[in-house]
């Protein structure tokens with residue numbers, strides 16, 4: 001199918017806008033986490049922001065590849081998530097957005113691209129959907145741990161907590177309030193998703 005007439009062109013443009021906005025929202029969230037003293041969580045969320053911008057670039061490249069000079073403006077009609085809330089609620093909100101992207105939106109965009117003969121675009125959407133699913137898992141876990149106040153706690157026995165600033169490892173039931181070597185606050189300790 002001709003790219004200009006395709007739904008895939010529209011879906012690529014929608015996805016590009018969505019990825020840019022996710023990248024921006026994750027940067028805002030990373031800043032909020034840092035301001036609340038969750039330094040390691042902030043770094044994790046910054047990585048998510050970086051991932052989204054990488055997705056945006058891949059999608060942009062597909063539009064350029066197929067549209068060339070013929071595409072200079074694409075009108076899109078789509079809804080995008082907006083929410084201003086405390087960090088704990090934002091984590092849940094974004095996890096749900098990622099769930100929809102990974103389980104529903106990208107798979108349907110991939111199907112359309114495949115139907116329209118853009119196999120490479122379909123493959124890209126499929127691969128991005130896998131990443132969004134893993135983002136959802138990360139955000140859900142962070143939400144759960146923050147809500148239950150278990151970010152730095154080990155429920156069973158002890159755990160080797162590692163300071164992400166200086167690398168010191170402290171064995172215990174919970175991460176120390178400050179690092180015994182570099183004195184950085186608890187928020188610098190790595191959040192281990194398996195310490196439940």
Ligand SMILES: [Fe+2]
Pocket residue numbers: 019022051052055128132
């Ligand atoms: Fe993405």
Ligand SMILES: [Fe+2]
Pocket residue numbers: 022052098131132135
């Ligand atoms: Fe994502």
